Amino acid sequence: MALASARRFVEEGAYVFITSRRQEVLDEAVRLIGRNVTGVRGDAANLDDLDRLFDTVRREKGKIDVLYASAGMGEAAPLGEITEQHFDAAFNLNARGTLFTVQKALLLFNDGGSIFMTGSVAAIKGFPGYSVYAASKATLLAFARGWLNELKDRNIRVNVLHPGPTDTPMQDQVLTEEAKWMFESVIPRGKMGRPEEIAAVAVFLASDDSSFVNGVELSVDGGLSAI
Numbered sequence: 210m211a212l213a214s215a216r217r218f219v220e221e222g223a224y225v226f227i228t229s230r231r232q233e234v235l236d237e238a239v240r241l242i243g244r245n246v247t248g249v250r251g252d253a254a255n256l257d258d259l260d261r262l263f264d265t266v267r268r269e270k271g272k273i274d275v276l277y278a279s280a281g282m283g284e285a286a287p288l289g290e291i292t293e294q295h296f297d298a299a300f301n302l303n304a305r306g307t308l309f310t311v312q313k314a315l316l317l318f319n320d321g322g323s324i325f326m327t328g329s330v331a332a333i334k335g336f337p338g339y340s341v342y343a344a345s346k347a348t349l350l351a352f353a354r355g356w357l358n359e360l361k362d363r364n365i366r367v368n369v370l371h372p373g374p375t376d377t378p379m380q381d382q383v384l385t386e387e388a389k390w391m392f393e394s395v396i397p398r399g400k401m402g403r404p405e406e407i408a409a410v411a412v413f414l415a416s417d418d419s420s421f422v423n424g425v426e427l428s429v430d431g432g433l434s435a436i
């Protein structure tokens with residue numbers, strides 16, 4: 210989703226910095242975006258890596274207008290099978306990593322900018338097995354509400370984009386075919402989202418078209434969370 214969004218941002222005239230932990234994945238993403246892009250390898254849950262990322266941004270461009278904090282993970286574990294490791298992995302990246310990504314980016318942020326973070330419809334639905342993932346994503350709305358108030362004098366908006374089930378490589382890693390079918394069966398159109406459909410909303414949240422949108426959880430899920 211972030212790759213599709215980065216491609217759209219560049220089409221709209223932006224220069225983008227993207228991250229990934231694997232160099233070959235990053236190189237391929239840079240190749241697909243084609244121009245106006247810098248790839249910086251790093252783990253969004255690692256504070257030293259975040260420092261390196263924002264050092265690169267500062268050196269190459271100096272300032273940031275838009276931050277799309279998208280890195281996240283979530284494996285299934287029903288109550289009774291939740292381990293410390295399962296809990297720590299989800300909160301370490303989804304909550305702690307996102308928090309420090311935003312906090313470190315803020316040092317370079319232009320007034321009037323837009324910050325948005327990838328939540329999940331899981332945060333507002335009760336999908337069995339995903340309570341820890343959902344809770345880690347639900348923290349983002351609490352972050353957004355506090356931060357937008359703290360940043361109001363700088364006119365920086367903070368929102369949460371909740372994708373519904375979307376056809377990405379992550380799906381293949383964490384979902385069985387049966388789970389994919391289950392998710393598709395509860396989407397009114399019967400088909401998952403495409404990364405490009407999330408990217409269209411990311412462009413909206415990044416741009417002044419959403420200048421009066423602040424502190425929302427924007428579900429982009431084909432109506433799944435509405436029914």
Ligand SMILES: NC(=O)c1ccc[n+]([C@@H]2O[C@H](COP(=O)([O-])OP(=O)(O)OC[C@H]3O[C@@H](n4cnc5c(N)ncnc54)[C@H](OP(=O)(O)O)[C@@H]3O)[C@@H](O)[C@H]2O)c1
Pocket residue numbers: 210211228229230231232234235251252253254279280281282283302327328329330331371372373374375376377378379380
């Ligand atoms: N797909 C869905 O149905 C769905 C639904 C709701 C919410 N979400 C959320 O949407 C976000 C993106 O998911 P996606 O489906 O687009 O995943 P994806 O296709 O697997 O892409 C994730 C990208 O993020 C990078 N990444 C993952 N962990 C990272 C980390 N710790 N540090 C830096 N980069 C990292 C990955 O590269 P490396 O592996 O090389 O690091 C990969 O390029 C996540 O927050 C996820 O929880 C997904």
